[in-house]
Amino acid sequence: MSRLSTCFEKIRTEGRKAVIPYVVAGDPAAAITVPMMHRLVAAGADVVELGVPFSDPMSEGPVIQRGHERALENHVSLANVLEMVKVFREDDADTPVIIMGYANPVERMGYPVFASACAEAGVDGLITVDLPPEEVGPLNQELKKVSIDNIFLISPTTPAERITTITANASGFIYYVAVKGVTGAGHLDTADVEKHLAAIRSKTTLPICVGFGIKDAASAAAVGAVADGVVVGSALIDTMAQRIESGGTPEQGIDDAVSLLASIRSGVTASIGTTA
Amino acid sequence: MTDMISPEFFASVPDPQGRFGPYGGKFVAETLMSALADLEALYRELAVDPGFQREFDSDLAHYVGRPSPLYEASRMSDAIGGARIFLKREDLNHTGAHKVNNTIGQALLAKHMGKKRVIAETGAGQHGVASATVAARLGLDCHVFMGAEDVQRQSLNVYRMKLLGAEVIPVTSGSKTLKDAMNEALRDWVTYVDNTFYIIGTVAGPHPYPMLVRDFQSVIGREARRQSLAMTGKLPDALVACVGGGSNAIGLFHPFLADESVAMFGVEAGGLGVETGQHAAPLSAGQPGVLHGNRTYLMQDQNGQIIDTHSVSAGLDYPGVGPEHSWLKDIGRVNYVAANDDEALAAFHRWTRTEGIMPALETAHALVHAEKLAAEMTPEQHIIVNLSGRGDKDILTVASIDGIEL
Numbered sequence: 001m002s003r004l005s006t007c008f009e010k011i012r013t014e015g016r017k018a019v020i021p022y023v024v025a026g027d028p029a030a031a032i033t034v035p036m037m038h039r040l041v042a043a044g045a046d047v048v049e050l051g052v053p054f055s056d057p058m059s060e061g062p063v064i065q066r067g068h069e070r071a072l073e074n075h076v077s078l079a080n081v082l083e084m085v086k087v088f089r090e091d092d093a094d095t096p097v098i099i100m101g102y103a104n105p106v107e108r109m110g111y112p113v114f115a116s117a118c119a120e121a122g123v124d125g126l127i128t129v130d131l132p133p134e135e136v137g138p139l140n141q142e143l144k145k146v147s148i149d150n151i152f153l154i155s156p157t158t159p160a161e162r163i164t165t166i167t168a169n170a171s172g173f174i175y176y177v178a179v180k181g182v183t184g185a186g187h188l189d190t191a192d193v194e195k196h197l198a199a200i201r202s203k204t205t206l207p208i209c210v211g212f213g214i215k216d217a218a219s220a221a222a223v224g225a226v227a228d229g230v231v232v233g234s235a236l237i238d239t240m241a242q243r244i245e246s247g248g249t250p251e252q253g254i255d256d257a258v259s260l261l262a263s264i265r266s267g268v269t270a271s272i273g274t275t276a
Numbered sequence: 277m278t279d280m281i282s283p284e285f286f287a288s289v290p291d292p293q294g295r296f297g298p299y300g301g302k303f304v305a306e307t308l309m310s311a312l313a314d315l316e317a318l319y320r321e322l323a324v325d326p327g328f329q330r331e332f333d334s335d336l337a338h339y340v341g342r343p344s345p346l347y348e349a350s351r352m353s354d355a356i357g358g359a360r361i362f363l364k365r366e367d368l369n370h371t372g373a374h375k376v377n378n379t380i381g382q383a384l385l386a387k388h389m390g391k392k393r394v395i396a397e398t399g400a401g402q403h404g405v406a407s408a409t410v411a412a413r414l415g416l417d418c419h420v421f422m423g424a425e426d427v428q429r430q431s432l433n434v435y436r437m438k439l440l441g442a443e444v445i446p447v448t449s450g451s452k453t454l455k456d457a458m459n460e461a462l463r464d465w466v467t468y469v470d471n472t473f474y475i476i477g478t479v480a481g482p483h484p485y486p487m488l489v490r491d492f493q494s495v496i497g498r499e500a501r502r503q504s505l506a507m508t509g510k511l512p513d514a515l516v517a518c519v520g521g522g523s524n525a526i527g528l529f530h531p532f533l534a535d536e537s538v539a540m541f542g543v544e545a546g547g548l549g550v551e552t553g554q555h556a557a558p559l560s561a562g563q564p565g566v567l568h569g570n571r572t573y574l575m576q577d578q579n580g581q582i583i584d585t586h587s588v589s590a591g592l593d594y595p596g597v598g599p600e601h602s603w604l605k606d607i608g609r610v611n612y613v614a615a616n617d618d619e620a621l622a623a624f625h626r627w628t629r630t631e632g633i634m635p636a637l638e639t640a641h642a643l644v645h646a647e648k649l650a651a652e653m654t655p656e657q658h659i660i661v662n663l664s665g666r667g668d669k670d671i672l673t674v675a676s677i678d679g680i681e682l
């Protein structure tokens with residue numbers, strides 16, 4: 001069984017929900033990413049999602065855009081990100097790692113080279129924002145050869161028949177984008193999320209994790225009550241960046257982000273049972 | 277290639293997936309997929325609807341002022357002593373460039389979809405002005421994204437857009453030029469997708485945009501073909517157009533693609549020289565990749581990061597190019613070349629003084645190559661250059677380069 005299915009299976013039997021932090025690899029410094037991943041796991045992350053820096057991150061709001069810019073100033077490439085995962089794996093053989101990014105760096109590396117490099121590094125899943133089902137076929141074939149899950153996105157605008165096609169091809173988990181918009185923006189409507197998740201669940205037994213628009217322990221708890229997992233990105237990166245901008249060290253920035261993740265973890269854990 | 281050249285062959289692209297050979301496609305976030313599907317469905321219906329075509333043609337005739345003239349540039353042709361050069365006068369369109377052909381068409385689509393809010397990206401500001409113009413005419417709320425650097429160098433157009441009632445949003449991320457404006461427009465669209473129509477300004481972006489912008493701009497080539505036959509009794513020997521995203525070029529080229537005797541040249545921005553790396557010539561010096569919703573030639577580094585471009589002309593300062601051009605390059609139907617900043621500036625002055633036509637700096641790139649080409653040809657031959665826009669918007673840039681304070 002893949003690391004992702006083992007992880008979600010375990011979470012399900014324990015009656016928990018997954019907490020998935022997103023950070024941009026190489027932000028605020030290349031050397032800090034791997035230690036930060038371990039600390040996020042220690043603070044309660046079930047899966048770690050690493051953003052691959054890209055010059056034109058079209059689906060990101062200002063907070064994550066700046067994360068990409070800082071990482072690029074540190075010259076972090078897709079090859080470097082895979083290297084980081086490899087180093088992470090030396091001390092953590094169990095926590096699934098998914099990488100999230102844009103098509104062009106993968107195109108440039110070439111699909112077969114990329115897929116085998118992912119497998120060698122210990123990557124478990126891939127989210128490519130600008131490779132919708134219509135375009136991901138050739139890459140997905142390469143990923144399947146090395147048993148890496150391509151994680152499909154479903155959004156509030158995805159029509160019912162499309163949900164059917166997407167879920168039929170999906171593996172690992174489904175990533176539900178909770179708001180129309182870019183990362184970090186918008187107001188999350190839990191009732192609306194719940195309605196959409198029900199529609200997706202009628203088509204698949206895969207776990208559904210929800211991202212975009214989760215800002216704090218309260219919104220994470222609200223979403224965690226209806227989803228199988230929550231993805232938190234902008235809130236963590238904002239917390240870290242603000243600390244650094246106000247004179248803190250990168251380590252202090254990470255301390256703050258890790259505490260936020262811990263509070264989100266307890267918020268999500270506490271919400272279970274209150275609504276079940 | 278000979279056996280491939282037929283009207284059917286060129287009409288076969290894009291395929292239903294929006295592909296031009298390996299290029300094109302729909303590389304966007306899931307949230308936009310249904311909006312693109314709706315747009316495509318509507319467009320496929322309207323494209324064959326005589327009522328819609330009449331509405332479009334009528335707007336082009338009475339609002340834009342089409343057909344635009346084909347003008348023989350005799351003094352320049354005589355001075356060169358080679359092929360005769362004819363100019364397709366898109367500068368005489370309402371708002372001063374070819375861009376309005378497309379915004380008229382897309383505004384009609386927005387109207388049919390009942391969208392009250394339109395957004396656009398702009399580089400030189402010509403597409404922004406053309407969008408603000410059609411929005412004013414239809415009473416639509418218009419927001420134009422423009423790189424902060426372009427807001428500076430095209431300040432006249434910024435003010436024009438504001439006078440027309442549009443909101444101009446300066447984009448400060450990345451290189452602060454056209455590509456960043458397009459990123460920001462896509463971010464806006466994904467957020468307000470329910471009530472917003474995105475008027476893309478060139479033959480780039482996700483399918484169906486490269487197809488529909490091409491179709492709207494092809495009026496240029498259809499007219500030029502008729503006018504050439506009427507004025508010279510034959511088809512042109514060569515066509516020349518500048519290529520930013522490639523909309524004025526495809527508009528001129530497309531109706532001639534199956535005419536084997538017609539050579540075609542797309543002129544990219546060579547900036548400080550293609551060999552310096554400081555340019556905006558992805559077809560001349562880039563590699564295929566994925567950006568802004570399509571696969572196409574891009575300026576990128578070895579890690580797949582998009583690199584900064586340079587051109588004196590804001591409208592050509594873009595690291596990508598429409599996917600159909602990538603395909604036309606690969607199959608060898610169109611030749612892509614580059615003209616540098618200083619060559620374009622010299623041509624700007626030369627044509628202004630010799631023909632009394634002040635070209636946009638974008639257009640001046642096409643004129644550079646037309647002059648070189650004409651010199652190698654004979655007076656029995658003729659070239660049509662797409663005079664894509666007028667240069668009034670550029671006079672502050674030209675003055676400052678020439679060290680003149682206004």
Ligand SMILES: Cc1ncc(COP(=O)(O)O)c(C=O)c1O
Binds near residue numbers: 523
């Ligand atoms: C006058 C003029 N010509 C050409 C261009 C380049 O665009 P395209 O390559 O889509 O024709 C622009 C863009 O702003 C323009 O204003």
